Amino acid sequence: MSVEALTQITTLRIQETVAESPFYIPMTGPASRPRRSLKHDDTFIVLDSHGDIGASAGGPDGLFNADTRYLARLELVLDEVQPLLLGSNLRDDNSSLTVDLTNPDVYRQGRNVLPKDVLHIVRTIFLWRGTAYQRIGVQNHSEQTASFDLTLLFGNDFADLFEVRGERRPRRGVGAAKLLGPADVLFEYVGLDDNPRITALQFDPRPTRLAVNSATYHLDLAPKQTHSLFVIVSCNQPTASKPVPFFRGLLAHRREMREQTKGAASIETSNNIFNEVLCRSMADLNILMTDTPEGRYPYAGIPWYSTTFGRDGIITALQMLWIDPRVARGVLRRLALHQAKEIDPLADAEPGKILHEMRCGEMAALREVPFAHYYGSVDATPLFVLLAGLYVERTGDDETLGELWPAIEAALMWIDGPGDPDRDGFVEYRRASEQGLANQGWKDSYDAIFHADGRLAEGYIALAEVQGYVFAGKRLAARCAKRMGLFERARQLETEADRLAERFEGAFWCDDIGTYALALDGAKQPCRVRTSNAGQLLFTGIVREDRARKVAAGLMQPSLFTGWGIRTVAQGEARYNPMSYHDGSIWPHDNALIALGLARYGLKHSVEQLFKALFDAASYMDLRRLPELFCGFRREKGRGPTLYPVACAPQAWASATPFTLLEAALGLEFDADRSEIRLHNPRLPAFLNEVVLRDLRLGASSADLRVRRHGDEVSLEVMKTRGQIQVSIVLSR
Structure with missing residues (x-):
């Protein structure tokens, strides 16, 4: 076939893709x-x-x-x-x-x-x-x-x-x-x-x-x-x-940057390359932080997403929660301020929904694009509730909880109301106008949600991981309600979470593929596709113990785990493409949340494998910087990972990934009410012999810790404490 014919075919395919996805980011040349x-x-x-x-x-x-x-x-x-x-x-x-x-x-x-x-x-x-x-x-x-x-x-x-x-x-x-x-x-x-x-x-x-x-x-x-x-x-x-x-x-700029990082924990390890990865990640997060009237907010990424994004801000704050919980406070306060108050179909807005994206350019002002204040995100609202609960447990900040509680309740009302239009107990999405995003989970490409035969899911779509976010959010909101003395509301939320978990198992588990469906379509038919979404379910805790090990085993099979990380879609699935945005690529933040899920279920060997894979990938990257995503090709000896051409770098939740992987490995837990930091089943990967955490804060107190690896075991040294604080290792099966 001639070069001209190939060029024409390629052009037609690009035009076809753009027609399907109105806000597609083209890559027309190197x-x-x-x-x-x-x-x-x-x-x-x-x-x-x-x-x-x-x-x-x-x-x-x-x-x-x-x-x-x-x-x-x-x-x-x-x-x-x-x-x-x-x-x-x-x-x-x-x-x-x-x-x-x-x-x-x-x-x-x-x-x-x-x-x-x-x-x-x-x-x-x-x-x-x-x-x-x-x-x-x-x-x-x-x-x-x-x-x-x-x-x-x-x-x-x-x-x-x-x-x-x-x-x-x-x-x-x-x-x-x-x-x-x-x-x-x-x-x-x-x-x-x-x-x-x-x-x-x-x-x-x-x-x-x-x-x-x-x-x-x-x-x-x-x-x-x-x-x-x-x-x-x-x-x-x-x-x-x-x-x-x-x-x-x-000089003033550099002085301001130094001031902004004060108060966050610092990390030093025995591995110089990993230290470089951590330094680059923290530097990238620092420049992506933006001072807003509500506090510092991590903008999503440069160049395309340098603005307030709800989902990205929440997940980045969640990843940084153990290092610097002040970021979560800024994110929660800003998103509460901009929570939807009325119905606006062009903006996909409904009362209680949390912002997806905020834009202030000319096209947004004229509504040539719907993103001035756009709410087309099905997961930002339950993630907001989830982050609020985690923030309160991390800090014991009851004052901020009181400030946020009306927004939390409004979000819960949306989850149980407009977020569940057919009242089947699952949160679903469908865009309210043709200008909006067709898919409204974190995998928001037009072709990201599909059936085993490759057909795109249609109608109101219930994503698997979103139900997990709702489950975890309601559990955490129940604990917040107890802190506020709202005991009846707490019992109601706990009951709703338990019922959701039971319904979820019946509707989403697919025994034939050994994991949970990617989603339910509008006809309540499961999308029987092996994806990384099931790994994020582990993070939320909605998965039954006996099925958690099956899910984890599937994630670490070669069809999903490449040696550089876990793919978004398994090799062999109908729309699998390792060079796609969401159908076979590797996203660092996705792997980070999966690592937290594996740690939750005690699967520390898999955490170690995932940690090493992402560390090795970062060691090959320019500036030791993990990008938004990279291609999902299998790892080959003597070669680095394959880059995705239009990935954002720096990108906030990718930059935060090394800190999340370390959190998962160490099993870090914070109990603000007891002034206690716990390391739950800690385990360090083979490339780390020692990790030193300095100024790890809990309320008004802080501690400096040294963790050393001894084979599969670790030792803990409390180097210094300030104020009243306890540090312990918890070992459990």
């Missing part, structure tokens, strides 16, 4: 340069390895603020040629990106006027308070004076993030560019939502030549001479205000 990203609160930037924006194909480049691109191009050239890359590095704490460049051979009229490798160009870039700062340092390492033009090419489109993702709009607002002086350029845009947006570029010193799309510096550098240029790009800042100077801003 990125010619690797991408790097930085974030601060509601602003993030995606650059290539040279520090450029928009200079190479294949990436979602730009400076973004509040779902709008405020700079679409910023490219550095020397005498109209691109410099050569020496290296590109993110600082360990993610506070800045440093790029080292040099010059190629530069010719004028056929004569080499600037031999290669005589200029060292260093670009240092950071974000702070809605502003991108860049220093360009140049040093001449030759014995001759170097004369050249250094030019910055820039431009903007004020594209909505969904336009950058591939959505097409018939109409747009009006933009303009103008010079404000010899060193200042302004881009303006008034959207169809009548909201003005402004990008201001300031150059220091003033360029030799300045236009609305370029700034050129003519430099004559003596031997060994250095020179610095500064570029500051501000999003929606008053034109009269001047950002703080580069170095003062950089």
Whole structure:
């Protein structure tokens, strides 16, 4: 078959997929340069390895603020040629990106006027308070004076993030560019939502030549001479205000980042590579955290999900609960504030539902996309109840419980009311409008929920893991009710949880495949497909003891466990595809929740296998960073895992995964009422001989612990305590 025919077929298939999934993220070609990203609160930037924006194909480049691109191009050239890359590095704490460049051979009229490798160009870039700062340092390492033009090419489109993702709009607002002086350029845009947006570029010193799309510096550098240029790009800042100077801003930014991590437990292990994984994970979580009026909130991921997501925020907070419960408090308070109060079909909103996604770009404001405040998530509401209960048990924070209780009750009312439209006792979903998401669990691809023969599930769909979330949520809410003296309400919730578990076993267990169905479709027919969803059921505790071991054994079979982690869908199933988004790929956070489930049922050997698989995968990844997902190909000796091309990195719940795996291995439990930390059946994988936890807090007290491995056993040393606290190992079968 010809290349042209293959290209046509591929194009048709892409068009077919996009038609099925209106918010599909296309990948039309390879990125010619690797991408790097930085974030601060509601602003993030995606650059290539040279520090450029928009200079190479294949990436979602730009400076973004509040779902709008405020700079679409910023490219550095020397005498109209691109410099050569020496290296590109993110600082360990993610506070800045440093790029080292040099010059190629530069010719004028056929004569080499600037031999290669005589200029060292260093670009240092950071974000702070809605502003991108860049220093360009140049040093001449030759014995001759170097004369050249250094030019910055820039431009903007004020594209909505969904336009950058591939959505097409018939109409747009009006933009303009103008010079404000010899060193200042302004881009303006008034959207169809009548909201003005402004990008201001300031150059220091003033360029030799300045236009609305370029700034050129003519430099004559003596031997060994250095020179610095500064570029500051501000999003929606008053034109009269001047950002703080580069170095003062950089120091203030790093100081703020250090302050924000105070109060969280720290971890050090005997394995240097795992220490690097943990440091990268914590640094990524720190930049994804966004200060909101309700507290710090982990935005889901860069570039596509840098905003408030309900499910992602809840699960990330749950994963971080043992390290820093303050994150959960911020998540719960923010989601309670934005809980749905009325019915809105376009937003899939019903009273009591917890937010799925919040957007503030032009397309969301005009409802060209339904995501301004979008509630099309069937699992965020029970997960909210679940997290609230876990947070209270972790902290004993009855004041926050009292503040959250009306939102918890509203969520429970939705679970028992609109969340169960046919009153069969299971929470189900079906989008209320064609603009909404077709699938509303965490596997939200259009083809993620299907039957054994490959048919897509139709009608109201009841996902297996969602019933587990409801079960665990009601159990935890019952314990919260007891804390508040609401004993009758507690008994009611306990009874409802028990009845749900009984109904669930009868409706979802599939003896023929040895595990639980992926879902029930609208006709109450089970989707008899082997998936990772059953592993998340272990985490919730809804699974019967005798069936838990069958589920776990199935998850660790080669059809699901690849050696890098557990696939979302088992090899051999109708829609299995290891390169898909949800039908055979590996998601670190999914594996993390499965690990907690395996630990719950005492299956620590499987926890150890899973821990090692994800650690090995992370050791191969760029920056030791676990991405949102990667391909589900079987592990082969001498080869690393296969990447998924448009995965978010960093991504919050992937970044939190190493901490969850450690929690599962150590069996960490917290009893705030007794001021006790317990290690339940702790076991360390073979690559960890020692783990030291410092400033592990429980209320006003804290402890420093050292756990050492001795074969399959561990020893515990309480190195230091502050306040009244007990630490113990609990061993049980």
